[in-house]
Amino acid sequence: MNPPHPRSFKTTAQRVKRVGLLVGLGAGLLVNAAEALAGTTVRDVLIGVRSLDFLKHPPSGSLDLALIYQPGLAVSEQEKTALVDAAGSGIKTETLTVHLVPVSVSDLARIEKFHFVLLTSGLQSHFQTIFERTKGKSILTMSADLDCVRSGRCVMGVVSQPLVRVLVNHAASEDAVVMFDESFRMMITEF
Amino acid sequence: MSNHPHLTRCFRPVRAVTLMLVLTVLAPIPDSLAQAIQYDKLEKLFGEPVTTSATGKPQRASDVPVSMVIITRDQIRHSPATDIPGILREYTDLDVWQWSRGDADVSVRGYNSSLNPRLLVLVNGRQVYVDYYGFTNWDTIPVQLSEIRQIEVVKGPNTALFGFNAVGGVINILTYNPLFDQFTDASVRVGTRGYREVSAVTSQKVGDRMGLRLSTGGYDAHNYPIGDRFSGPWAAGSDPYSKSPYKRTINLDTQMQATDDIVVGFEASHAMSYQNQYQFYYFALPDRSSTDSIKASISANTGWGLIDGQIYRNGVHETIEAPDGTTTTFQNAVTTAKLQDMFKIGVDHTFRIAGEYRYNEMNSVPTSGGNAHYSVSSASGMWDWALTSQTTLTNAVRLDHLQLGYDGLMPTGGPYSARDWNRQVLNEVSANSGLVFKATDIDTFRASYSRGLQMPPLADYAYYQPDPTGFSVATGNPKLVPTLVENYELAYTRDLTDAGSKASVVVFYQTNSNLISSNPWTRCNITNCLNGPFPGIFAPDNVGDSRALGTEWGIDGHSESGWRWGGHYRMEWIHDSLRFSNVNADGTLNFPLFFEGGAPHHLFSAHGGYTFGKWDFDLFGRYSTRYDVPNNSQDTKLLTQFTRYTVPPSFTADARIAYNITDNAWLAVNAVNVQSKQVYMTSGPAIARQFYLTAGVRF
Numbered sequence: 001m002n003p004p005h006p007r008s009f010k011t012t013a014q015r016v017k018r019v020g021l022l023v024g025l026g027a028g029l030l031v032n033a034a035e036a037l038a039g040t041t042v043r044d045v046l047i048g049v050r051s052l053d054f055l056k057h058p059p060s061g062s063l064d065l066a067l068i069y070q071p072g073l074a075v076s077e078q079e080k081t082a083l084v085d086a087a088g089s090g091i092k093t094e095t096l097t098v099h100l101v102p103v104s105v106s107d108l109a110r111i112e113k114f115h116f117v118l119l120t121s122g123l124q125s126h127f128q129t130i131f132e133r134t135k136g137k138s139i140l141t142m143s144a145d146l147d148c149v150r151s152g153r154c155v156m157g158v159v160s161q162p163l164v165r166v167l168v169n170h171a172a173s174e175d176a177v178v179m180f181d182e183s184f185r186m187m188i189t190e191f
Numbered sequence: 192m193s194n195h196p197h198l199t200r201c202f203r204p205v206r207a208v209t210l211m212l213v214l215t216v217l218a219p220i221p222d223s224l225a226q227a228i229q230y231d232k233l234e235k236l237f238g239e240p241v242t243t244s245a246t247g248k249p250q251r252a253s254d255v256p257v258s259m260v261i262i263t264r265d266q267i268r269h270s271p272a273t274d275i276p277g278i279l280r281e282y283t284d285l286d287v288w289q290w291s292r293g294d295a296d297v298s299v300r301g302y303n304s305s306l307n308p309r310l311l312v313l314v315n316g317r318q319v320y321v322d323y324y325g326f327t328n329w330d331t332i333p334v335q336l337s338e339i340r341q342i343e344v345v346k347g348p349n350t351a352l353f354g355f356n357a358v359g360g361v362i363n364i365l366t367y368n369p370l371f372d373q374f375t376d377a378s379v380r381v382g383t384r385g386y387r388e389v390s391a392v393t394s395q396k397v398g399d400r401m402g403l404r405l406s407t408g409g410y411d412a413h414n415y416p417i418g419d420r421f422s423g424p425w426a427a428g429s430d431p432y433s434k435s436p437y438k439r440t441i442n443l444d445t446q447m448q449a450t451d452d453i454v455v456g457f458e459a460s461h462a463m464s465y466q467n468q469y470q471f472y473y474f475a476l477p478d479r480s481s482t483d484s485i486k487a488s489i490s491a492n493t494g495w496g497l498i499d500g501q502i503y504r505n506g507v508h509e510t511i512e513a514p515d516g517t518t519t520t521f522q523n524a525v526t527t528a529k530l531q532d533m534f535k536i537g538v539d540h541t542f543r544i545a546g547e548y549r550y551n552e553m554n555s556v557p558t559s560g561g562n563a564h565y566s567v568s569s570a571s572g573m574w575d576w577a578l579t580s581q582t583t584l585t586n587a588v589r590l591d592h593l594q595l596g597y598d599g600l601m602p603t604g605g606p607y608s609a610r611d612w613n614r615q616v617l618n619e620v621s622a623n624s625g626l627v628f629k630a631t632d633i634d635t636f637r638a639s640y641s642r643g644l645q646m647p648p649l650a651d652y653a654y655y656q657p658d659p660t661g662f663s664v665a666t667g668n669p670k671l672v673p674t675l676v677e678n679y680e681l682a683y684t685r686d687l688t689d690a691g692s693k694a695s696v697v698v699f700y701q702t703n704s705n706l707i708s709s710n711p712w713t714r715c716n717i718t719n720c721l722n723g724p725f726p727g728i729f730a731p732d733n734v735g736d737s738r739a740l741g742t743e744w745g746i747d748g749h750s751e752s753g754w755r756w757g758g759h760y761r762m763e764w765i766h767d768s769l770r771f772s773n774v775n776a777d778g779t780l781n782f783p784l785f786f787e788g789g790a791p792h793h794l795f796s797a798h799g800g801y802t803f804g805k806w807d808f809d810l811f812g813r814y815s816t817r818y819d820v821p822n823n824s825q826d827t828k829l830l831t832q833f834t835r836y837t838v839p840p841s842f843t844a845d846a847r848i849a850y851n852i853t854d855n856a857w858l859a860v861n862a863v864n865v866q867s868k869q870v871y872m873t874s875g876p877a878i879a880r881q882f883y884l885t886a887g888v889r890f
Contacts, residue, residue: 050236053229094232162688163253163632164237170538182497182535183228183249187241189580190538 040144042086043160054184066114119143127153256625258346271845293466299360301790309359323523330438333460337376348643350621351587355646369402378887409439473823496534543573560600563653633686645674692748735769753802780833788819822874836874
């Protein structure tokens with residue numbers, strides 16, 4: 001008697017998941033293409049700031065957010081300048097006033113003084129370094145570059161257009177020792 | 192009239208609640224963290240309303256696996272309507288039958304009736320419909336419009352989450368939470384036909400760990416004129432329409448942050464109303480109701496997940512007056528205890544497990560001395576599975592075990608014995624399943640199936656009226672079985688972000704098995720339509736099936752320049768398949784169940800509004816093609832003759848103009864049914880045009 005074909009061991013759940021993946025592939029490519037065109041906007045930052053209310057121990061009052069950029073990299077520098085200008089005297093919500101503090105990738109040792117870090121676009125080559133410097137220190141790293149989140153180097157990804165999306169890499173959040181409210185976790189995309 | 196001592200044992204939970212409160216106050220002073228759903232912050236974060244009414248899990252409106260409408264605070268504020276049924280009529284594709292001032296029946300996708308028992312209405316998760324028959328007396332809901340955060344309307348069965356009566360749909364009214372929302376609101380309103388209303392709400396924090404919301408309000412008014420078409424059995428000048436309806440409500444809600452991870456709540460309410468209420472036999476009688484409720488709740492964030500528990504007791508005391516001056520008093524008490532745990536396993540799976548116990552009892556009517564009751568034990572579960580980042584599959588199931596009982600004076604003269612009354616009625620399964628596929632950030636497809644159960648109202652068991660002549664007896668029917676409703680839906684939603692709007696289309700197919708005709712005064716003895724040939728016996732019965740096919744289209748939007756707009760369209764066909772003919776050759780009905788004619792084939796609603804400086808302008812319109820409503824021949828004083836009244840195609844328009852004097856004070860003029868002096872919405876009297884002037888402050 002021949003052994004069953006390995007495919008027969010696949011569960012129905014796996015098959016459903018595979019179908020879902022295939023069906024979503026085309027649409028997903030469209031979404032990713034749109035993401036690639038978008039830089040970090042002040043609305044993205046506002047989404048990130050509002051998400052801080054749903055940390056296990058949410059901050060309040062005034063706080064500094066490290067804005068990491070790469071000097072000489074046009075996309076990164078332009079984002080940094082635009083965000084700092086737009087933020088003005090601070091990004092305000094009902095509970096928080098957040099000041100953006102530019103930090104160059106050449107000075108990453110500084111980010112350990114912050115609890116919250118935002119990466120500008122174009123910093124792929126620094127993902128690993130930033131991850132290593134924030135690991136285990138309860139520092140929340142966030143970016144509108146969702147590749148950073150998908151690769152597990154950033155804890156949280158934020159997108160404000162066309163619809164708000166918040167993504168959290170569960171492994172990265174555990175590595176960073178950053179915990180979110182349970183109900184919030186049920187409303188976002190975790191992977 | 193009757194007053195049954197068994198009802199008093201339902202006050203036992205009060206002692207437990209008191210103990211819980213004392214323990215909470217004695218707890219160590221906590222930080223200001225809270226574990227309840229923070230609707231305001233979540234709504235600002237995601238840019239859309241959030242809800243727990245679809246699956247029990249907190250979700251964005253765009254993620255829910257069911258057909259759902261969320262009426263937001265802004266929409267309520269801009270509505271010309273002055274009550275909840277009026278708001279529902281303007282904003283959704285619901286069927287709203289307005290019988291008189293304060294008396295309205297609301298249904299989802301047709302299947303409406305007087306004292307409609309197919310809609311589950313909740314305030315913050317506590318049922319507020321009148322449980323003994325399952326209908327909603329909107330005037331006894333202890334909520335002011337100004338304290339409502341949002342009204343959530345789930346279309347189609349959702350009994351796997353909420354239990355019985357959610358077969359047509361669910362309306363969950365969410366109020367502000369005093370732990371998160373602090374404000375004081377007061378308003379005075381006067382209107383035509385002697386309308387006078389006051390409303391006051393305050394939601395405040397008391398110290399760092401306690402919030403208190405207190406609201407009260409009410410109105411007095413004259414009823415609408417009966418009109419030319421309608422006359423009643425009452426002598427001139429003594430009909431109930433000449434009496435003035437009113438309502439009074441008060442509600443106290445306290446929320447306490449017991450620890451960083453635990454919130455404890457306590458709520459109590461009282462309401463009174465007087466209205467001319469259409470009974471299930473399509474006959475209007477003066478109705479004087481008072482309701483009381485007491486509720487305790489707890490929410491805890493634990494290592495085992497989010498645990499929510501609540502226990503509440505609702506009491507109803509209702510007296511209706513017959514044309515001959517005799518009265519019948521209904522006393523009903525329901526005590527419910529629920530406990531649920533919501534937790535996430537890994538990153539893709541969210542689960543909810545829950546248990547519920549309910550005890551419901553009422554006195555026999557109109558003959559006193561008996562007491563019908565049932566207890567329901569339920570277990571339910573929900574599994575939300577993120578198949579991919581774009582696809583979510585949600586399944587929910589619920590098992591109900593119901594035990595029926597009857598003590599005291601037993602109905603005699605009918606075919607039922609004590610063994611029939613005291614028995615296990617059902618072990619039934621409800622289910623919901625939904626697949627949501629987000630093809631892109633703005634395109635969402637949804638497919639869903641739901642199986643819901645409508646329990647026979649307790650009144651259908653408890654009715655007992657022997658005929659002194661011995662010719663006949665009207666009795667409750669302990670052999671009634673629940674109505675099974677199954678619903679299939681496909682939906683597509685597109686966010687037209689650039690235009691600030693959202694469009695949707697839904698196709699649904701619904702089957703109903705074992706429909707219940709509740710009216711005991713049917714002509715069933717003539718046609719032997721009971722569960723057996725029992726001439727001379729009148730009783731509620733399962734009378735057949737029905738199915739519906741329909742589609743809904745909608746678009747809603749707003750702009751930053753101050754415009755807001757929306758339009759909805761519903762097309763629906765209903766076909767009844769009864770076990771025997773209900774319609775006689777002369778067009779009369781054997782019993783008042785006629786769903787296939789009761790919903791208009793086409794229903795349009797539209798609204799538009801604009802804010803210009805300190806001025807708000809809003810206009811709502813609704814057009815309905817004709818539909819039939821059962822009609823009792825009130826002229827004859829008989830309850831056994833039903834005809835059909837065809838409500839002609841009608842257009843109604845409501846408008847509101849408001850002037851914001853300051854950021855905290857405003858004046859508004861509301862006009863309801865502004866298009867004509869009167870409009871018929873039912874087989875009852877016409878509803879008159881109304882004008883209101885309101886002055887309010889909010890700070």
